[in-house]
Amino acid sequence: MDLNTSRELTAIASEAARAVGDRLRGAFRSRPQVRTKRDFHDPVTEHDKAAEDHIRDVLARRCPDSVVVGEEGGTHGEGAVSWYVDPIDGTANFAAGLPFFCTSIAAAVDGEVVAGVVYDPVRDDEFAAWLGGATCNGTPIRSAGARTDREAMLLSSYPTPRDLDRDGDAALDRLARMTRAFAAVRRPGSAALKLAHVAAGWSDVAYGTHVNAWDVAAGSLLVRQAGGVYLPLSGSVFAPGGYLACVGGFDLGASVMAEVAAAASTS
Structure with a gap:
């Protein structure tokens, strides 16, 4: 895949992730009602599904010939691009009021991840990656630190x-x-x-x-x-x-x- 197409998919992921930011910020620390999925360690709220539905709407509009694989809604659609969507990664934190959760959206083509966005709505930090690099809030990032x-x-x-x-x-x-x-x-x-x-x-x-x-x-x-x-x-x-x-x-x-x-x- 060429770099321009990869960046275009990253821009779509960014738009979709930011589209639910206001909702998640508004609901944060509201102590929403929690249901469970696999067991009581696996919570879900009404905001998980609502956010994923909104993200699916954005992706359908901006990239109609694609598949969406969502944590809450399963797999739907057909096309060359597959989107992997977690509307709230860290639901337990979100539901309790702990500010460490995010929206994660990635695009894959031919079995390769070619674009991705991780958006932290509390801090308004957007981490974006494509086949040519990675940024946080538009500034290039470098994964460097400790050696041992x-x-x-x-x-x-x-x-x-x-x-x-x-x-x-x-x-x-x-x-x-x-x-x-x-x-x-x-x-x-x-x-x-x-x-x-x-x-x-x-x-x-x-x-x-x-x-x-x-x-x-x-x-x-x-x-x-x-x-x-x-x-x-x-x-x-x-x-x-x-x-x-x-x-x-x-x-x-x-x-x-x-x-x-x-x-x-x-x-």
Whole structure:
């Protein structure tokens, strides 16, 4: 795909993500009613579906011959471009009033992510990536930072309740190793926004399990186009599974995360 087309798709993703910004800012800290999907750890609000519906309307108008794969509404449409949409990545944070959530939209063509936007409506930060680069609010970003675990900030929600149910004490042992190895470990929620922060060099490593393409497609392109490393542990960004990302220059081979991610993926 040529760079101009990639940038055009990024502009469409930006328009769609910003179209729901006012709604999400207005509803933030209103303590909306929460329902659950898989279990009580997996919340959803009326704003998730409403935001996704609005995003679908924008994409249908601006790129009518396309497929939309949304977290809330499933897969609809036909065409060469596939959009992966998470209207609120970090719904638990949004519902509780914790300002770490975002809208994530990515475009893929022929099995390759070619455009992506992660929009933080609280801070009005827009992270955008295309095949020629990555920016935050229009300024080029570079994924650079720590080189070793002992200098680095790790963002990770591991172990999740599903990891604990599956791996038990082994998952807690891995968390202990991570906590001891890194300068700091944080569990902020929102895979997409964690990846955006690694892309910007605001954090050094991000690790997660049990994600879907709408969670990480845009963030994966952000990290790579900013010069960082993104590894889909399932083999593909489009297959459910885990991910590991780090800033450029980080010694991943010597990191405790190389062993932790490998062990968690095979257990």
